[in-house]
Amino acid sequence: MSDSRQPLLKVRDLTVTFGPRRRRLSAVAGVSFEIYEGETLGLVGESGCGKSTTGRALMRIVEPSGGSVELDGVEVTSLKGAALRRLRTRMQMIFQDPISSLNPRRRVRDIVAEPLDCWQSAKGEDRRRVVDELLHQVGIDPDLYGERFARQFSGGQCQRISIARSLAMKPKLLICDEMVSALDVSVQAQILNLLEDLKAQYGLTLLFIAHDLAVVKNVSDRVAVMYLGKICEIGPSDTLYESPEHPYTSFLLGAALEADPDSPAHREVLSGEPPSPLNPPSGCRFRTRCPLAQDRCTSEEPALREVGDGHRVACHFPLSLERR
Amino acid sequence: MSDSSPLLEVTDLCTTFTTPTGPVAAVSGVSFTLNHDETLGIVGESGSGKTVLSRTVMGLQPRRNVVVTGSSRLNGVELVGASEAEKRRVWGLEVAMIFQDPMTSLNPVMRIGKQIDEILRVRRGLSRSAARDRAIELLELVGIPSPTQRYREYPGALSGGMRQRVVIAAALAGSPQLLMADEPTTGLDVTIQAQILNLLDDLRARLRMSVVLVTHDLGVVATRTSRLVVMYAGRVVEVGSTRDLFARHRMPYTRALLEGSPRLSNPAHTRLVTIPGRPPNLAQLPAGCSFAPRCAYATAQCHVERPELQPADGLGHYFACWNPLPTPTGVS
């Protein structure tokens, strides 16, 4: 299906470690995936599983300790200096905390123009025109708000300004890290709809990182599930949500709350908490909480393998075997 | 107290903060009742007044720069304007509160067991050793593994979920009849959230408590409350049984709140229903309906005259709207 298209981003065995050798923490422990041109890949998982670190490593905000990242065929991990800065115009990241990611003492127009100024790609009248157009696109009236300071805006408006800024250099890939998590329902819906519109208009490709499964389902074509630094399942969103293959995905979906009084109450609830990434379990990282774990899960790490069209799972005993 | 009179009766409660930029009406004219063994949900977006309401209901407010009027009666005892001594008698024993941020309700430099001990000794008059035994029992009750060891740990050594369990254990120390839980799972991972919500349900049934569950997340209240209060800009805009509010809401804001939430069952790229703008500034509330500037159904009247809560049926469903949504046909 999507595999016939060109991947815009190709990630192979990405690892990120933090800390000195004795207390080494592998936040991202060998992650591989691709994102095809024009699609949205959702990345979900519980806090601390490595979602943000993955996004930051792609942008080289944190340095990967291993693996390869190719954007449009260009190896990103070895770029330096000007080439690295240029990369950052083609890949942009939007963060969770909209207010603190903008300089409170700068005016809205100047914030949006930051990348243009940095690259001196538009000046004077031209700069003004580009910036105002971007502000219009994200639903902020430049004539009314363009000269105001960022600190005068609400979370939702700051997120709109962040989006406008991220689009200034016409990036190909947008990495959204929990971009609506701090927003209220009514504002969140506005931003999600806006993102979908801009994606179509600018031909964007998206990595959408969030812990909220319903939000991710709403925007993603494919979804990857992370647990303790590894991808445990990846596939088309409908397939993954309807028939998850990894026990962890199944628990995660079971725990998600649907705003519907007729939705089933929590059935099986995953017990315990994720182990520390400083000392991950041998074999399958989920085995300490997995009700299906067998001896093999302790000794052998399950590799991601194809179980359906574009659907891959890292489990020795995927759920469809159970169901059969 | 007989079980037929309400446990909690809130009438025309108003909380207004005096700020340098003028009065902020955080809670305005809120009334509701809570019966024994009931779980009531209070929902609304950030800043709608949920936390201020829950604190005011308990008689918990800063001493200065605040004016509270109206009444909040717990088992018939007035908490608004009650003396500190009176409130201290009630807090912990009849009503306990779990705050939005578990870290603020725990003392970071005191072992968790000691914090629960203290409540048991002060409030329940238990001896040192009886308090210790009971504290360990409570830690076990809320599902803390190896409670005897955990008893000696500091809050900082615990995960967010474990901390919230400790907060719940501390709240239960006085065996309250009413538990006010303000966003008890906000910020926790879904799997941990499910554990904590199941725990609260289980404790409520076992200990025959009533619970007020305050949240911005409709998913949290959908299957876990019997009645719902929807707040907007400091007021109750709709109240009724949880089922009625989900299926037969009449107030456009309630609908916006429901339809703006992404659903797990939605196919990818579902267009969300949105309302323009954001909640009003409480220091400059519009005249009339406070939702009017964002409401697609607003008429001239809405901008000048505030709608009062009116009954939708004889079954405890009320809404505040001049142009209510029609009741869906085919649903009864």
Ligand SMILES: Nc1ncnc2c1ncn2[C@@H]1O[C@H](COP(=O)(O)OP(=O)(O)OP(=O)(O)O)[C@@H](O)[C@H]1O
């Ligand atoms: N001490 C105070 N002084 C002035 N204004 C206050 C004070 N405490 C709260 N407010 C205001 O009262 C309003 C209601 O706040 P409250 O914390 O109850 O909202 P909430 O519904 O609990 O929101 P959230 O979902 O963000 O927790 C807000 O506008 C807030 O800024």
Ligand SMILES: Nc1ncnc2c1ncn2[C@@H]1O[C@H](COP(=O)(O)OP(=O)(O)O)[C@@H](O)[C@H]1O
């Ligand atoms: N700069 C850092 N230094 C040390 N540890 C870090 C750093 N950033 C993240 N981590 C750790 O890496 C793991 C993954 O974190 P993160 O990527 O933020 O997870 P997520 O975004 O999925 O919540 C966590 O254990 C976190 O504590």
Ligand code: SF4
């Ligand atoms: S590999 Fe084993 S422990 Fe891991 S998820 Fe599959 S069954 Fe569970």
Ligand code: SF4
């Ligand atoms: S009273 Fe008017 S403005 Fe308010 S919710 Fe009803 S229709 Fe909308």
Ligand SMILES: [Mg+2]
């Ligand atoms: Mg993160």
Ligand SMILES: [Mg+2]
């Ligand atoms: Mg609050």
